[in-house]
Amino acid sequence: MALRVAITAEPVPSHVSALDYVIGPSLEQGHRLALHAPLMFRREARLRGVDFHRAGTNWTCAPGVQQTAGTVWKRYGNGAFNRYVFGHLWTELAGRKAQDLLASWTRTRPDLVIAECSDFGAHLAARVLGLPLVAADNGLGPVLVDLWDSDIAPALSALHKQYELPAPALPPMVTPAPVDWFHETTPPGTRAVRRTVARFRTVLPDRLAPAPTARPLVYVSLGTLTTAMASLRTVVEGLYQEVMAALSATGCHAIVSAGELARHLRTTDSRITVVEHVPQPALLHHADLFVTHAGRGSLLDAVQGGTPVLAMGVLGDQPGNAAAFARLGLGQALDLTATRGEMADAITTVLGAPRYGAAVRAADAALSELPTFDPVESRDTLV
Template sequence: MSALDYVIGPALAQGHDVTLHAPAMFRREAERRGIGFRRAGTNWTCDPAVQQAASEVWKEGGNGPFNRYVFGRLWPARAGAKARDLIAAWTRARPDLVIAECSDLGAHLAARVLRLPVFAADNGLGPLLLDLWDTDIRPALTGLYGRHGQDAPPALPPLLVPAPLPWFYETPPPAARTVRRGVAEHRRALPGRPPRSPASRPLVYVSLGTLTTAMPGLRAVVEGVYREIIAALSGIDCDVIVSAGGLAEHLRDAEHLRDAGPRVKVVEHVPQPTLLRRVDLFVTHGGRASLLDAVEGGTPVLGMGVLGDQPDNVVAFARRGLGLALDLRAPREKIADAVTAVLATPHHAAAMDSAGAELSRLPPIDLTELRDAASLRAGG
């Protein structure tokens, strides 16, 4: 849901009625944001068999085969069920504007069938989907589009991107719009202050995201990476906060964590956007939202990409001088060297400050203007 906050927040502020059409698993997130909810599609991504199969593809073949399997095969195969639910819902109550995640292929089709104005909100997967579009996604969707009377080939709607395009796209996608980023209020609240040492040691924050820890087939791999990071940081004169989701309890029992004493604190979750304004280094999996949180917080990153868009993201950020990138399986010695290098190099923080200024200059999103522009494009 955080990938849609830059749309939801401005839409509410501008006085629009907002309804999320999504699987039941997102109902609570809609309620937290004060928007309507209508069930559409199924929670198929939570199916243990689906998660296990995807995990095995990643472990056996790496990130390229994983992306083709998940985004080039599984997502198109499930688009029909989502499109069917949305066509029925939007026929009864026609929306003025549809903004769907770029990976929500069923929503794109439903909007096209009903000739609704539509934009695709880039949730970080935009570059990956465009890379796979001609070879995997379009062929997989062609039959479904034909069954819904669509003669033109499947295509992504124009993208809304909450970051400067060159940060993540080597070639800017056609008709893409850069818009100002927004974060939900409940992700900003930070009770109290993070612990700081009397000697003002650097504070390092570690999070490898929630997706991989939720996939049983990858939990052991990610837990091993966390343990290597904790072992590396235990030998550095710094304070550490590790946000590890469902792995937190296991990590609290780690030998290296016990040896580190109170300098290393492992928790399940933190309000990340606010915390990143108070730390000196962010060790991250490189998800799009996490990297933009780091830019807004002015915090350099050490990226260790896991899957999907993440490996490319951390390389792109390192290339811009916003930190360093390491292979996910880097040993603790290399992790320690990289952490020390980033903390000791002022130009990474200066580059983050410049990137933050660039991000803040993006234009605010105007939902009425988007509706009018998309209506013209859709012939409505």
């Protein structure tokens, strides 16, 4: 039986890609999907062949929002940044998103809602209408669990009272990796499913196909959000420059993907190619090492590409993700304050130690053993 499935996303550039593990299997199983998201994701919906309905705004792109969030991060650290963003900004915008979704879902009632775990407006709208709801972990699941009782639930309480709902609670969650990779304890109702990526992200353009060489290939990307936030660009640009200097010292070939910052990055080393964007999952099948900001999607791309990581978490869930992958033996983690010499040493160590590659291959096998996401099963366990 084909279900009418509503998918929701919040306005962070990588967040639709983070939901491909529920979008892809749902399409393959013949269900009818509609993405309810800010306008920035209209093209992403078209690329995946799903309907698009505008819900919410591109509020994360507002200069004032980015400036304030970046200032909090720089002055007070990542913990304060997370509390401000998820306990204040995200919860403050939930009411507007809920209104859009209530109007849309009242006209056309979905059989199942798959909402980002951080999309509190979608959680609210589904509960108001009594719709089966499952949260898709976009990588922020561990952060939300940590902050739920202290910051997030209290901030959402007034909104829930407005709609005469019980106290806020995270809905049952699916996550695209073994739960213990990122969660120290399993949140209630959380289950792991197999990770998939959109097909168009698995094709590597000829211009980026690496030429045969005895030198290792290192791929560098510090993420879409960190390069898009104007208030963080100086920090991130400086980090890119340090990484590139470290790569020159090691003699590796490298492809550096830096989004809008690419035009500002300069190097005299012909072995380093700087580009704006690449189909990351495709390129990682050719790379020997991935220097990454440790976003959840990027780390799982590395596992499925068979590529060890040097992880340098910047904000949000990233520092915790970097530490988790280091504990799992899938690479090494460094602080943002690491010197180029420390980076070069870490790059050399990971490239020279076969145990990291073996650990990544074992992790990829563990991912492939997880069950595929099934919307009907998810719906049936909720009704």
